[in-house]
């Protein structure tokens with residue numbers, strides 16, 4: 001059994017993918033081929049925003065808006081400690097200070113009440129300038145983005161939605177990637193919409209931000225003078241081949257979202273109370289980047305994972321070490337106990353196989369092993 005089955009998907013879209021790749025090889029515009037603009041238009045339309053800017057990874061999609069907003073040393077950016085490292089890394093990369101805020105115990109996303117308290121604490125302390133919030137749509141479930149938008153507005157902060165795992169989800173009918181001042185997603189192969197390498201995109205309704213992102217994507221180039229670079233940028237372009245692959249995969253994506261939701265519902269119905277199954281609040285639609293459950297404790301988690309492994313069922317732990325306790329972030333001075341909810345969840349959580357092509361028999365077998 002596969003944790004994520006990309007081969008079954010490839011079998012379905014082989015012709016379109018190969019045709020797309022052949023097209024790039026024929027026209028030869030490997031960088032900024034016509035596939036890039038076509039993909040950007042389709043992504044923007046899917047999400048319901050004015051602009052999508054394709055780029056080289058989810059990490060670059062996160063760092064580019066921070067660069068465009070001039071966030072840097074002395075600035076505080078608030079985020080969750082329960083995420084992939086890139087969420088905090090981009091804050092440190094621009095020289096700003098990550099300020100972690102504990103998560104909600106049911107959704108595992110940043111807790112808006114604690115977020116506002118932390119913003120007020122940092123303001124009162126006066127050592128750092130609060131500048132932005134990066135909530136994460138963890139495992140595909142949108143963060144409490146309506147509340148966080150209101151908090152960002154009250155405190156004059158930029159809101160950058162980290163939807164690396166969230167593309168395809170929605171909240172009250174508004175798609176993930178459409179919230180805040182900008183949003184970032186990842187097209188890493190294992191993501192709900194993945195390419196065959198690295199890729200990402202930034203989404204925004206802000207024309208001025210779009211212009212800056214296009215410049216940053218190519219070394220800070222000027223819009224008018226080709227060899228005059230007007231700001232510090234990156235090489236953050238997406239390859240035409242990856243765009244061609246994503247165009248083929250987008251055709252399947254809506255159907256795959258429905259299938260992912262069916263898989264998740266069957267898991268949740270079958271697992272009952274044997275583990276804590278994921279909580280999806282009313283109005284939220286998850287794209288199920290992961291289906292993660294809580295065991296009773298870390299010993300019970302090891303037992304369950306071993307039993308599943310014996311039956312050839314792979315599992316994974318996202319995330320065993322919260323970001324505030326990782327070695328690279330020790331300089332921030334956090335210690336064990338600072339983010340109690342996140343730390344506790346981290347000892348019990350593990351993820352089951354999740355992809356649109358899991359069969360009912362496979363799901364039932366996984367549930368049986370866990371329940372027995």
Ligand SMILES: Cc1ncc(COP(=O)(O)O)c(C=O)c1O
Pocket residue numbers: 057058059060083084086087136162164165185186187188198199200
């Ligand atoms: C929450 C989150 N943010 C950012 C990233 C970074 O994306 P990429 O691997 O495309 O750079 C990931 C990817 O795993 C992620 O899960």
